[in-house]
Amino acid sequence: MNPLTIGKLAKQADLSVETLRYYERLGLIAPQQRSEAGYRLYRPDVIRRLRFIRRAQALGFSLEEIAELLALSGNPAASAGEVKALTQAKIADIERRIRDLERMRQALDGLAEQCPGHRATTVDCPILGALNGEDQ
Amino acid sequence: MNPLTIGKLAKQADLSVETLRYYERLGLIAPQQRSEAGYRLYRPDVIRRLRFIRRAQALGFSLEEIAELLALSGNPAASAGEVKALTQAKIADIERRIRDLERMRQALDGLAEQCPGHRATTVDCPILGALNGEDQ
């Protein structure tokens, strides 16, 4: 298991070659070295880094935020407080988005309940009525 | 209050002129006619249509979906069932997004709780630990 070419890494990590080059442009990963012909050669443990990225994405972090997390992760002298702060900011962000969606869902629920569906034409549709500002 | 030029309409509706032209490209609005010089002239009641669009956006509908809603709204023979179906699909969509976000929030919450923050370095940070796949 020596240096991986980008195609092998892509297969191992289940990502496309283009995505890997894209991550490199963003500074998320880098090949350990280049071959004489300029081919990227990766150490196998970059796969761990890619898994880090995927897990962080699943938690809602953007690639830019993940770059910060990776930088902190690579600096043993850095404080866990910074990671915690990023995490709490993300929690706040997610909570705000949830609240927005909850508000929409409630409004839509109320309207859908009132709507008689196929027993009426659009003229009597309370959903369209609300969108047309018939109440308030 | 006769035909509005696009600038006046933009002011009245609190939208930019560019946005109005963009909505026209998408088929959401159309000027009643054009002046001799080719200027768009709108009937004042297009403002109601723009409010419809804004309300629907606030409920989470995309402009493409709003075009459908407007088409149904303009067809008195159409069934309210179609509007209800669109609404219920949107509710389902929003609920799925809420569930995804809830899952993220829960995971982040758990991690943030365990993290000692500034009392530790990143080496002992459980958040980074989790991202590195230390558990499971």
Next chain:
DNA sequence: CTAAACCCTGTAGTCGACTACAGAGTCAAG
């Protein structure tokens, strides 16, 4: 009558996370 303020079309840029080439060079199997 002139200058500011308006309007037109058409094109391109923004954000984020990719995806898809084109055109060229390189490597590995048979």
Next chain:
DNA sequence: CTTGACTCTGTAGTCGACTACAGGGTTTAG
């Protein structure tokens, strides 16, 4: 030794909802 699979760089396209020009023509206030 050839052919196919791989890799390189660089550029452009995708989605959605705008936003921002450039380079013209038109209208209106003073």
